Amino acid sequence: MFIAKLRQLALVARAGRVTLPYPASPHPPAAGFRGLPTVLGEECVGCGACAAACPARLIALATEGEHMVLSADFTRCTYCARCQDVCPTGAFQMTDRFETATADRRNLTLRVVLQAATCASCGRPFAAERLVRRAAAQAGESGPEVKLLDLCPDCRRKAHATRLKGVARRA
Known part of the structure; x- marks a missing residue:
């Protein structure tokens, strides 16, 4: 039995170090490693796509007074990206x-x-101001669609219904 232990000791000594000396000497992650997410606040437009895509439902977009707040709780994040x-x-x-x-x-x-945009009709906050400006820039400066972007979804629906009634009467 003593000889078997000496053989084991010799085997281990020949192998040398097989692990990294972590945490004494941290090893940087490989390129493309997905770690903890972060948000560049100046780039966020408050669209909520991240909240809809998060499988763990850790991200939320909510209205708080005159602001839209994107909150994320990464305690259970799976780093799915x-x-x-x-x-x-x-x-x-x-x-x-x-x-x-x-x-x-x-x-x-x-x-x-994020600063919330308020509805031009009812005054209710309905989306992030940055998101409304981005949508207006993409839609261009003309057309009735740009005016509809200043309305909350309820007022926008009413405006569409009124416009459709007018079209139906003319036909």
Whole structure:
């Protein structure tokens, strides 16, 4: 038995170091590694595509007074990168940060506060101002569609119905 243990010791000594000296000497992640997501607040338009795509439902877009707030709780994030894939402006980015152990959950949460656009008809906040401006820029400066962008979904629906009634009467 003593000889068997010496053989084991010799085998282990010949193998040398087989693991990285982590955490004493951290090894940077490989290129393309998907770690903790982050949001570039100045790029976010508040469209909510990230919230719709997140399979864990960790991202939410809500109205708080005069603001639209994008909140993300990365405590259960699976690093799937769907938020990054669907973001039209590239505001969601995957970092190479994977060491997320923390004593305070708030270290893994994120809030982006955006100015809300108010409805031109009823005055209710309905979307992020940046999103409305971006949609208006894409639609161009002319046409009735641009005026409809200043309306909340309910008032927009009413405006469409009124316009359709007028078209039906003329026909």
